Amino acid sequence: MAGPASGYALGVDIGTSNTVAVLRWPDGRTRPLLFDGQPVMPSAVFLDDASRLHVGRDAQRLGQADPARYEPNPKRRVDEPGVLLGGLEVPTADLLAAVLGAVARTAVDAVGFLPPAVVTYPAAWGARRRDVLVAAIARAGWPPVGGDTGTRMVPEPVAAARYFAEVLRRPVPVGACIAVFDFGGGTLDVAVVRNEGAGFAVIGSGGVAELGGLDLDAVLVDHLGRTLSGTHQQAWQQLAQPATAAQWRNRRQFWDDVRGAKEMLSRTSAAPVPVPGVEQAVHLTREELERLAHPLLRRGVFAAAAVIGNSGLAPSQLAGLFLVGGSSRVPLVARLLHAELGIAPTVLEQPELPVAEGALSEIRAVAMAGAGSVSAPPPPAAAEPFETTVPLSPQSPPAAPAPPITPRRRPVLWIAAAAVVALAAVVTAAALYLTGGGYDDIDFQASVTELGRVKGGEDYTSNVYTGFVGDHAYYAYERKDLRLEIVAVDPPSLKERWRKQTKTTADRWAGITVLPDAVIAYADPTTSEAIKDMIVLDPETGDEMWKRPYKTEDRLYFVGDIVVFDDSAQSRLLGLDIETGKVRWEKPNPRTGGGDAGTTVYQVQTVEDVSGPSDVRGTPFAQRLDDDKRIVQIAADRSARVIDATNGNVLKSRNNVADLDDQVMAYNGWLVVASDDAGGYRLSGYDLDSLGDPKSLYTAPDPDRDLDLLAMCGELRLCLLDSGGSGAESTNVVAVDLDKGGQLWRKPAPKAEILIHFGDQVAVRSVSGEYRSRILDPSGNELLSREGAVARIDGGNLLFLDSSTESVGDYGVAGLHAGAKEPDEMGNLNDVRSSGCKWNAKYIVCPGEYDFMIGQFAK
Secondary structure (H helix, E strand, O other), rough: OHHHHHOOEEEEOOOOOOOEEEOOOOOOOOOOOEEEEEOOOOOOOOEOOOOOOHHHHHHHHHHOOOHHHEEEEEHHHOOOOEEOOEEEHHHHHHHHHHHHHHHHHHHHHHOOOOOOHHHHOOOOOOOHHHHHHHHHHHOOOOOOOOOOOEEEEEEEEHHHHHHHHHHOOOOOOOEEEEEEEEEOOEEEEEEEEOOOOOOEEEEEEEOOOOHHHHHHHHHHHHHHHHHHHHHHHHHHHHHHHHOHHHHHHHHHHHHHHHHHHHHOOOOOOOEEEEEOOOOEEEEEHHHHHHHHHHHHHHHHHHHHHHHHHHHOOOOHHHHEEEOOHHHHHHHHHHHHHHHHHHHOOOEOOOOHHHHHEEEEEEEOOOOOOOOOOOOOOOOOOOHHHHOEEOOOOOOOOOOOOOOOOOOOOOOOOOOHHHHHHHHHOHHHHHHHOOOOOOOOOOEEEEEEEEEEEEEEEOEEEEEEEEEEOEEEEEEEEEEEOOOOOEEEEEEEOOOOEHHHHHHHOOOOOOOEEEEEEEEEEOOOOOOOEEEEEEEOOOOOOOEEEEEEEEEOOOOOEEOOOEEEEEEEEOOOOEEOOOOOOOEEEEEOOOOOOOEEOOOEEOOOOOOOOOOOOOOOOOEEEOOOOOOOOOEEEEEEEEEEEEOOOOOOOOOEEEEEOOOOOEEEEEEOOOEEEEEEEOOOOEEEEEEEOOOOOOOEEEEOOOOOOOEEEEEEEEOOEEEEEEOOEEEEEEEEEEEEEEEOOEEEEEEEEEOOEEEEEEOOEEEEHHHHHHOOOEEEEOOOOOOEEEEOOEEEEEEEEEEEEOOOOOOOOEEEEEEEEEOOOOEEEEEEEEEEHHOOOEEEEOOOEOOOOOEEEEEEEOO
């Protein structure tokens, strides 16, 4: 790589909320470009009446007058082909091109031409999203991506790692890794990056797509709204539901002031917030911010722990933990990460800059003529390429993106639903679980009856878990003495059957699983210690029956009275007695190529197995399977073997079935394998009784379709979500005949990510954009559409929740019978964290701020 004195270079980080660009001068100095005198430019875009796009602070000011023409976060819309602004659909690539055009104009103003540039992108972005960025670079008039002289693209965490090692001069030896915690305005991205000698490479990535500084702002606004609705109801009503342009401007200004107060609280203990229409400003304190932000930030810590663990590392093995992104300024972020992971994070005074500046290390600087001076070639139409008028460019095919860095896949512990969410890495968390017909309509009440609230003990913390199995409700919370306290209570009497504290202590707990014959608590092994305990309690008394250490890579499966323990360290499967923990059988993993490369296990499921209540992602509360007691193990050499989980006997085996990272489902006597072809994807089915030659079930009709989710949706039916080159808006839900093969129907399902089956119907849910759930009948026709989350009660009934979140609030709830076109409204669940609710067919238990609510929703 040429030295820094060779010439100018430009690094650009397009963020969800803000864009940063850093210019390197020939003498090696780096300075951020200033936009309106500031080193950070809002990524906002506004379309005026003349079809011209304005960006940055100009867009924000114009957007106050006409919000319908304003898009504050175009990067969040990368999966959409276009965004509707003022009645005109503007290609998303053109919105990003407008931002890049503004950067280019500022760079030209600074040095007279556009220097060689590198643009960063999230490590988790696939080819389709990178294609949008490539198109935006071309439409902004920049040199095309690729080649020695073209614009370069680099993953954001690689750029951050470069800054960490080369600018901060922190030691990262060859083979060592750092974790990058990129907490921006709209998203949290976490990655583990390894020094490969010739450069840095991403070996693991993840995060929380819907968690950013905007979400912290939202909980603060909601908190202030509760106060204002009681003291200044009219003023708050206008802010919460603006009806005029002036009220929209007030709302935007109020949010800006809340954001400013949040940033001020990183330096002071209190901050004022002016309220339009109210004489006196309200105040926020740092204590309030940290109390409200804690549940959200804890999700981020869980995500970081999961990414680190999935990369095969303990936090103590990292060479560093680097915090970037403007939202990482909140002091609680670094404190929680340090407390939970046991490693002190590195965070800078201006955490927005490292990604853009680190990207400069990826540029091969071009030598310029003259010592200590620059002789630049004349820019090709310096001002004109950066004009941003719609239509911005012809719809030509985008240039090829930079080759992606593929994260290494590792198995993850499959445990309780709460732990699944916490670890954020279980492949089966978004799978569809189904039930059969024959379920009676539940007699939903006109409103949820709150039976009572149970207070936590004196050591109660905000980290809580719930469970429901049969008629028994459970709740648990982490104590300040690092023990987990678990309470068994029976509605409607609220009689406490038992309350026990674990003997084991842990810096963090991963949750509980409740079964008819066991309650299992999990200490979280993704913290500083790589090995932690799972503790199995007697459900009748709460007494500890046995415990066993496990690691992040280990997984558990509950089959009848057996716990199948996938022991990654010993490369074996164990069948443990659920009451004693004794080993009933042991089966070594298949050896491939002279060594073991890991395996993947799938439980054979039936309609009866998964007929009970599930959460809003379709994950059953009680994950034990009792009907078909077989498991299927896929090995690294693509072989499969069917195992009797009661005794460990291998019933059938076959070579060349599936790769470890293929989407696989074992259901209703079939092993269904989804494999990628050069022309799309295809589904094959193997009869589990014979494991003979596969049956072709379905082949993608278009080579550009990608399989997003494979799920079960009926006794003789599969469902899947696939999408095309235009991103999430092109997603379809497809029903496939499991018995005969072939497509039954295909229906549009824009942005859908989750399928939940009940009876002969299927709920299709998106968790971005409209945050909407749609119910489809057996023929794929839409019966109803409703904003919010949906979850199963049983095979004939669903629950709707306005939202599924860890923030304490009031959330509307409704019930739905199979075949109905309108839900039964049941009012609100008040002062609860809706994401932690569990239920049976009559009662519901939800965590609150410092207590647990138990309610009744059916007669």
